[in-house]
Amino acid sequence: MVEERNPLIRFVNSMYSLIDGPVTFFREKIVEPNQEKYPYYHQKFRRVAGIDECYTDDYVCKFEAQHQFLRDRSVDCEILSILRQRYEHCNTEDLNNRGEEKCEAIYEVYKDAAGAWFAKYGDLGPMPDVLFAFTKQQHRMIWERRHGPVGSGMKEDEFKVEDPDAPRKKP
Structure with missing residues (x-):
């Protein structure tokens, strides 16, 4: 190594x-x-075990399911954050080609992941509970069974047959 003669560099x-x-x-x-x-x-x-496999009086199982849910939520939040950062990096990488097809694939993946995240964890508040999330999932499944996928509009009743002799109501 070359010895420095400048006292400032040595200091x-x-x-x-x-x-x-x-x-x-x-x-x-x-x-x-x-x-x-x-x-x-x-x-x-x-x-x-998930909350759906726990007995109603098994508090240890509920505690473990809650912590598993919180770990899964933090992992999903980090995945969503990484996807968002990749999309933002793609947009700021080349300012001249902003908004073109280059970043569309990344944005579609991010949008799908964000929709899935909101379907699972959205509207749970700042302190989510595994039991509320499970109840939300049950309600969503019942809704989709009755009305079709959420966001697609309500499906028509397939078995509804109108009586041709019944008087029609005015709109």
Whole structure:
């Protein structure tokens, strides 16, 4: 290494090594050797029973289902955030081609994911509960069975037969 003759550069280098030395020592001697023994990163939790599989008086099962729901929600929120960032990055990458076909595929994936997120977690409030989410899912399934997919309009009654002799009401 070439020795610096400028006193200002020597001073800056010495201050850098004074601050960086203990950090580098801690990282190389303590953190990296213990990473193999203690796998703190990317911890995988086992899947637990959902709220629909819990008995009404099994509070431990309900507690585990609530925490599983919150973990799933945080993962889904992060996925949605990453998709949003990719779309925004695509739009700001080339300002001349803004709004063209280049980013449409990314936007469609983001829009589908956002719709799925809202269908599952939307309207639950700031402190979502697994039981409310399950009830919301049940209500949505009942609605779709009776009226068709949400957002497609209400389907006509297939079995409704009008009596031709019945008097018609004026509109």
